[in-house]
Amino acid sequence: MTCEELRDMYELYALGLLEGEEKDEADAHLGRECPTCRKSLHAALAINTMLIANSPAAAPSSKLRRRILATVGIERSSWSWAAALAAVCMLAVALWLGRQERERGKELAAARDTLMHVQGDRDKMLEAFRFLNQPETKQVGFQKGPRGNVFVNSRAGVMMIAANLPKLSGGWIFEMWLIPKGGAPRPAGLFTAADSGDAFHILSGPVDIASLGAVAVTIEPEAGSRAPTSTPIIAVPVAF
Amino acid sequence: MFLKLLPAALLFQVLQILLRFKDDPDLARKLQARDPHAMADLYDRYGRIAYSLIFRVVRNGAVAEDLVQETFLRVWNRVQSFDPSRGALGPWILTVARNQAIDYLRSVDGRMSSGALELDRLESPTLFSDFEDSAVSIDRARRLKTAFEKLNPQQRTVIELAYFEGLTQTEMADRMKQPLGTVKTWVRTALKVLRDDLAEAASA
Numbered sequence: 307m308t309c310e311e312l313r314d315m316y317e318l319y320a321l322g323l324l325e326g327e328e329k330d331e332a333d334a335h336l337g338r339e340c341p342t343c344r345k346s347l348h349a350a351l352a353i354n355t356m357l358i359a360n361s362p363a364a365a366p367s368s369k370l371r372r373r374i375l376a377t378v379g380i381e382r383s384s385w386s387w388a389a390a391l392a393a394v395c396m397l398a399v400a401l402w403l404g405r406q407e408r409e410r411g412k413e414l415a416a417a418r419d420t421l422m423h424v425q426g427d428r429d430k431m432l433e434a435f436r437f438l439n440q441p442e443t444k445q446v447g448f449q450k451g452p453r454g455n456v457f458v459n460s461r462a463g464v465m466m467i468a469a470n471l472p473k474l475s476g477g478w479i480f481e482m483w484l485i486p487k488g489g490a491p492r493p494a495g496l497f498t499a500a501d502s503g504d505a506f507h508i509l510s511g512p513v514d515i516a517s518l519g520a521v522a523v524t525i526e527p528e529a530g531s532r533a534p535t536s537t538p539i540i541a542v543p544v545a546f
Numbered sequence: 547m548f549l550k551l552l553p554a555a556l557l558f559q560v561l562q563i564l565l566r567f568k569d570d571p572d573l574a575r576k577l578q579a580r581d582p583h584a585m586a587d588l589y590d591r592y593g594r595i596a597y598s599l600i601f602r603v604v605r606n607g608a609v610a611e612d613l614v615q616e617t618f619l620r621v622w623n624r625v626q627s628f629d630p631s632r633g634a635l636g637p638w639i640l641t642v643a644r645n646q647a648i649d650y651l652r653s654v655d656g657r658m659s660s661g662a663l664e665l666d667r668l669e670s671p672t673l674f675s676d677f678e679d680s681a682v683s684i685d686r687a688r689r690l691k692t693a694f695e696k697l698n699p700q701q702r703t704v705i706e707l708a709y710f711e712g713l714t715q716t717e718m719a720d721r722m723k724q725p726l727g728t729v730k731t732w733v734r735t736a737l738k739v740l741r742d743d744l745a746e747a748a749s750a
């Protein structure tokens with residue numbers, strides 16, 4: 307067969323569908339590096355690519371990415387992912403804080419550890435990152451006993467990163483509270499700490515920052531309470 | 547189920563990603579250096595389009611995910627013989643993805659695989675060297691889609707059967723209960739229409 311005759315067959319050839327004599331002929335031309343046929347084959351591959359790329363969009367589950375990356379030895383548990391994200395978060399915090407006080411550096415390191423140890427959950431990490439990434443997010447640090455930072459964003463909510471929290475015995479949990487200026491504390495979610503004493507908690511949703519007077523944490527029975535039943539272990543006055 | 551026509555809307559956005567050959571040499575080199583993060587980049591760039599293609603062929607999400615995984619592993623394992631500066635990653639990955647899907651289809655249909663070996667050879671990374679930059683482009687894809695829509699129903703059917711069901715012309719003749727010669731004519735004219743349309747666009 308001539309190159310010209312074969313030209314019509316390279317799309318099928320590239321799809322693995324050419325049979326019999328036609329396939330043998332194509333193989334022969336390509337085998338002897340026939341330049342015309344090589345060109346035809348490349349043109350055919352290009353057409354095939356564009357035709358098969360034209361498939362209706364469908365989305366795999368988000369797990370697939372992790373699964374595939376695990377097969378090449380990364381993200382066995384979303385761990386390095388979490389670590390990378392935590393690093394980004396901390397960079398955002400660091401930039402955001404501006405000042406590089408020694409004490410603050412320690413705080414940030416503690417917070418980074420917290421993010422890495424407490425949260426394997428990448429959705430929550432992402433939420434934290436989004437939170438920190440918003441320019442209007444405000445931050446207040448706290449130092450006595452438990453150390454850490456409270457981040458407040460009128461649209462996103464309130465996030466707390468804390469270290470050095472007391473160890474809880476079974477049946478108890480930490481509860482965060484938002485305390486309006488001159489008002490009663492409102493429940494703002496339950497959380498636990500890692501063995502290291504690190505914790506990370508987000509209350510998502512709009513907050514009226516103008517009326518917010520303080521953010522506090524108490525130890526409560528594990529079902530949580532509607533009002534604090536103990537003295538706060540963290541009480542951070544905020545005034546924006 | 548002959549007339550699973552190509553969708554009305556081309557995935558230009560996805561194609562755009564697919565066609566960004568320019569960034570690929572670097573990515574290919576990192577893959578060759580066994581940088582696992584390059585695998586993440588590769589997946590982010592081509593995972594969705596590979597999945598869309600495979601899902602279209604196998605029509606089962608769980609199976610499609612397994613085959614996408616297989617596709618990326620194959621690429622990872624064979625990337626050493628890929629030529630980063632001259633090769634085209636996108637066309638290669640899509641070819642591997644299609645072959646995975648067709649292979650699966652053949653095995654569940656109990657069809658004789660025309661040779662796993664054959665498909666294996668046809669996705670050799672060296673085949674995807676020396677792609678002309680302009681060979682695959684949004685413009686050409688758009689042309690191709692318009693040209694495809696102008697094909698008559700028989701022509702469209704045979705193209706669908708070849709690309710997305712992996713039927714040989716003999717198998718098509720069987721399935722469509724038509725003489726082999728007739729099927730071959732449909733295939734040849736359909737491909738010629740598509741090819742000529744692109745050539746015309748190039749010379750215009």
Ligand SMILES: [Zn+2]
Nearest residue numbers: 309335340343
């Ligand atoms: Zn030739």
